[in-house]
Amino acid sequence: xxAVIVRNGRFVRIALLVLLLPLNLSxxxxxxxxxxxxxxxxxxVENVLSRKLSDYYDFFHHTLFxxxxxHTRNQIIPAQAINTLGEVPDSGWYTNRHYHxxxxxxxxxxxxxxxxxxxREGLWxxxxxxxxxxxxxxxxxxxxxxxxxxxxxxxxxxEMASAADVMxxxxxxxxxxxxxxxxxxxxxxxxxxxxxxxxxxxxxGKHRKMNDRDIGEILLRVPRDTDKGYRAxxxxxxxxxxxxxxxxxxxxxxxxxxxxxxxxxxxxxxLFVFFAWLGHNDAKSLNSLDTLVEENxxxxxxxxxxxxxxxxxxxxxxxxxxxxxxxxxxxxxxxTLQAFTLGFYVPRWARAHYPRLSSVGNFESQLFEPERWxxxxxxxxxxxRLPGDTFWAAKQxxxxxxxxxxxxxxxxxxSDPAAEDGLTSHLIARRDKIGRTYFxxxxxxxxxxxxxxxxxxxxxxxKHRLISSRNYAVHxxxxxxxxxxxxxxxxxxxxxxxxxxxxxxxxxxxxxxIHGSDPKKTVTVYLRKKPDRVEVVGIDRTW
Numbered sequence: 161x162x163a164v165i166v167r168n169g170r171f172v173r174i175a176l177l178v179l180l181l182p183l184n185l186s187x188x189x190x191x192x193x194x195x196x197x198x199x200x201x202x203x204x205v206e207n208v209l210s211r212k213l214s215d216y217y218d219f220f221h222h223t224l225f226x227x228x229x230x231h232t233r234n235q236i237i238p239a240q241a242i243n244t245l246g247e248v249p250d251s252g253w254y255t256n257r258h259y260h261x262x263x264x265x266x267x268x269x270x271x272x273x274x275x276x277x278x279x280r281e282g283l284w285x286x287x288x289x290x291x292x293x294x295x296x297x298x299x300x301x302x303x304x305x306x307x308x309x310x311x312x313x314x315x316x317x318x319e320m321a322s323a324a325d326v327m328x329x330x331x332x333x334x335x336x337x338x339x340x341x342x343x344x345x346x347x348x349x350x351x352x353x354x355x356x357x358x359x360x361x362x363x364x365g366k367h368r369k370m371n372d373r374d375i376g377e378i379l380l381r382v383p384r385d386t387d388k389g390y391r392a393x394x395x396x397x398x399x400x401x402x403x404x405x406x407x408x409x410x411x412x413x414x415x416x417x418x419x420x421x422x423x424x425x426x427x428x429x430x431l432f433v434f435f436a437w438l439g440h441n442d443a444k445s446l447n448s449l450d451t452l453v454e455e456n457x458x459x460x461x462x463x464x465x466x467x468x469x470x471x472x473x474x475x476x477x478x479x480x481x482x483x484x485x486x487x488x489x490x491x492x493x494x495x496t497l498q499a500f501t502l503g504f505y506v507p508r509w510a511r512a513h514y515p516r517l518s519s520v521g522n523f524e525s526q527l528f529e530p531e532r533w534x535x536x537x538x539x540x541x542x543x544x545r546l547p548g549d550t551f552w553a554a555k556q557x558x559x560x561x562x563x564x565x566x567x568x569x570x571x572x573x574x575s576d577p578a579a580e581d582g583l584t585s586h587l588i589a590r591r592d593k594i595g596r597t598y599f600x601x602x603x604x605x606x607x608x609x610x611x612x613x614x615x616x617x618x619x620x621x622x623k624h625r626l627i628s629s630r631n632y633a634v635h636x637x638x639x640x641x642x643x644x645x646x647x648x649x650x651x652x653x654x655x656x657x658x659x660x661x662x663x664x665x666x667x668x669x670x671x672x673x674i675h676g677s678d679p680k681k682t683v684t685v686y687l688r689k690k691p692d693r694v695e696v697v698g699i700d701r702t703w
Contacts, residue, residue: 188641190669190688190697195243199251202417202460208452209414211404218444219537223490228409228423228540239426239549244686244698246426246548248336252417252462254427258334259556265567271330273341278302278394284347285355289370289378295321295469295476296378300394301355307397310345311469312390314477318383319519319579321469321476322393323572328438328468330568335434335556336427338464341396344573346388349379398464400451406463407445409540415461428541430553433598435542436533437557437590439523441485442470443535443542472583473514473521480522482512489536519579525589530597547601547703554598555606557591558624565591596626602703603681605674610694613662615655615672615685630676636661639669639686646671657687657694666691 221227231237241248248254257263278284282303289298298310313321322344329342358370384390406412409423422428435443449464469476475484486509514522535542560568566584574580604620615634621627636658637646652658661670668689675682686698 187643189644190244190641190686194697195245195247196249197243197247197256199249201456202252202458205415205417205452205459205461207414208401208403208461210402211450213405213407213445215444215446218446219489222537222539223488226538226540226543227407228544229421230423230540231544236546237424237544239429239546239552240424241420242426245696246552246699246701248425248427248552252460253338253425254336255338257336259336259559262559263334265564268330268334268564269567269571271333271341271571272339273396276306276341276396277343278306278308278345279304283353284351285358286352286370286375287355287358288360289358289374290361296381297392298352298375298378300352308394309397310392310394312382312392315381315383317474317479317518317521318385319391319572319574320474320479320521322391323519323574323579324472324474324521325393325395325467325469327568327572328440328471330571331438332434332465332468334560334568337431338462340398340464340466342468343394343396344391344571345394346385346391348389349376351389393469395466398449398451400453400462403450403452403461405445405448406450408443408542412450412461417460423540423544425541426549426552429545429549432535432539432542432545433530433550433553433557433594435535436485436528436530437587437594438468438471439473439480439485440468440471441480441533441535442467442475443539444537473517473523475521478521479514479518482509482514482522484522484536485509485533488534488538515578515582517576517579517582519574519576520583523583523586525586525593528590528593530590530594547598548701550598551602551604551701554594555604555620558595558620560591562588592624592626595621595624599624599626602701603674603676603678603683605683608685608696608699610657610687610696613657615657615687617674617685632674632676635673637671637673639671641669661687661689661694664689669697 229237241253243249248256250256258268278300279302284300284302286298287301287307290296295311297312299307300310301307311321311325313319326342326344329339333339352375354370354372354375359367360370360374361367379390382390407422408428409421411421412418435441447465447467449466450461451464452459453462473480475481486507509527512524512527514524565587566580569580569584569587599621605617606620607618609616619630622629634653634655636649636652638649638660639646649658649660658670666689670687672685672687673682674685680703682702684700685696687694688697
């Protein structure tokens with residue numbers, strides 16, 4: 161029998177000899193394979209269940225209750241699903257990309273894929289459609305047999321939702337998440353033909369056989385360009401078996417690889433910062449998707465973020481309300497203030513100024529405050545975020561240059577240059593606010609490495625010109641990997657490696673505790689002696 165456990169935020173695969181031998185677990189802080197950059201190969205998933213969630217249930221469950229395990233006054237739960245450096249290893253949830261492996265502009269623009277738009281070689285077969293809800297759409301199949309979901313812009317806001325969906329998917333891909341391939345497409349009415357077995361879900365929620373007239377009626381509700389035709393997002397079907405959304409708390413009981421409660425995953429806690437940057441307040445479980453995929457003969461569950469039409473200034477069917485991102489859909493405090501002031505209370509966010517750009521919707525940066533930003537309702541993983549989680553995310557946001565942000569905005573294919581300029585400037589301003597906000601909560605040192613006999617690093621606040629300079633103090637210690645006891649080395653107060661470290665045998669450990677002006681904010685860097693080098697094996701942060 162094999163099990164996968166998490167110890168101190170790291171992944172360890174252990175063989176259990178059931179009923180034969182006692183399990184002897186070492187208390188070591190570091191192991192030979194630390195720091196791991198990829199989780200162990202997944203165990204095969206056998207009996208997995210598809211899952212459906214109700215939008216209403218999700219809203220009321222998260223609004224009226226507090227699902228998942230939360231911090232208490234006496235117990236702060238550190239982030240899990242991380243390695244000894246505090247980074248998130250590659251997995252079915254996440255893949256390290258732009259921050260750790262800087263992407264070219266071409267790679268950023270390509271995103272999850274740029275080679276599979278719907279083929280123009282033949283007609284697009286409409287195999288299904290929906291008219292219920294606020295955003296009608298089709299499921300089509302191109303001449304090559306590939307399936308796509310076609311989603312449209314609201315009639316009074318052409319380009320808005322489609323731009324947000326395509327652009328945000330490329331941002332989230334660069335930030336490390338699994339997302340679908342989304343394309344802006346234009347087509348004429350004659351491009352669509354009803355497949356013989358096509359079905360439709362009508363406004364009453366009833367399924368019936370679809371006819372050619374249904375296509376025309378749906379297209380009456382979406383904008384059309386005189387020259388280019390209808391604009392839509394074509395989202396390529398994800399590979400694998402569709403299992404339904406994941407939750408932002410708990411684990412899947414049918415997935416042996418899903419062992420970390422979702423509310424404690426750093427890649428989900430830190431997602432709050434990314435959602436705030438891109439204004440994706442519609443952070444519900446239904447905008448996620450689990451699929452069962454197979455690689456190298458092993459079936460495992462891959463976790464996706466999907467449906468970004470309600471990000472940036474778009475709310476999918478209309479421009480975003482100024483309230484969005486500033487208050488929960490149901491907020492006790494705001495409702496009470498309105499009641500006691502007879503409606504005269506005007507919140508700060510209600511004074512926001514939005515440029516009149518219908519293709520962008522309502523998106524601004526002047527009143528944006530990262531820590532006060534909110535999703536539509538509380539999300540357990542976001543509520544559990546700690547300064548270590550938000551620093552992990554903020555440094556990735558700050559890694560996008562002005563030019564890279566503009567290049568990604570350009571993938572929205574705006575017809576109005578003012579839309580591209582305005583959205584780019586707001587994303588840059590929001591990026592910088594995120595850096596200033598979250599780099600203040602910790603000592604923002606990163607990219608540690610040993611070069612020669614020096615411990616080097618970058619101060620990200622200095623690098624991004626948020627502060628001009630900083631003074632540091634460092635204290636070196638011998639570190640016992642079995643007892644986790646530190647023994648201070650007197651007289652070693654520079655970033656040059658202590659002589660004791662250089663003279664010791666391979667396998668020994670040292671620790672360098674660094675702090676700036678605030679003694680509460682420290683970074684402890686753990687070094688391991690190897691036969692041919694000294695390597696950084698771990699990082700601890702306090703705040």
